[in-house]
Amino acid sequence: MKSLTYPKSLYVAQFSVSDEYFAYSTYDFWGALGSWNGPTKVKVSTTADVLAGRNNFSLASCSSGSQLAPSLGDGQRIVWLDTTAAATDVVTRGTFAGTCE
Numbered sequence: 149m150k151s152l153t154y155p156k157s158l159y160v161a162q163f164s165v166s167d168e169y170f171a172y173s174t175y176d177f178w179g180a181l182g183s184w185n186g187p188t189k190v191k192v193s194t195t196a197d198v199l200a201g202r203n204n205f206s207l208a209s210c211s212s213g214s215q216l217a218p219s220l221g222d223g224q225r226i227v228w229l230d231t232t233a234a235a236t237d238v239v240t241r242g243t244f245a246g247t248c249e
Contacts, residue, residue: 210248
């Protein structure tokens with residue numbers, strides 16, 4: 149008899165769309181229940197690239213914690229929930245980080 153296992157690829161996504169940009173964050177179902185698979189990051193791309201099927205996503209922030217529930221404003225303004233400081237904070241920034249190198 150084969151052992152039952154929990155699903156390993158069930159993800160939940162949160163996203164925000166404006167005329168110019170598409171932002172999203174994902175976390176797996178088990179991470180939402182307390183399992184740790186690493187911090188989730190908000191990723192951003194232009195709406196035109198998403199509609200064209202291009203994978204040109206960059207990071208909204210380089211913080212070390214999880215980033216959840218992105219919401220886009222005017223231009224590159226974005227807000228999200230951030231857990232970097234061992235507490236959940238609302239963070240906003242006027243531009244996207246891009247790369248973290």
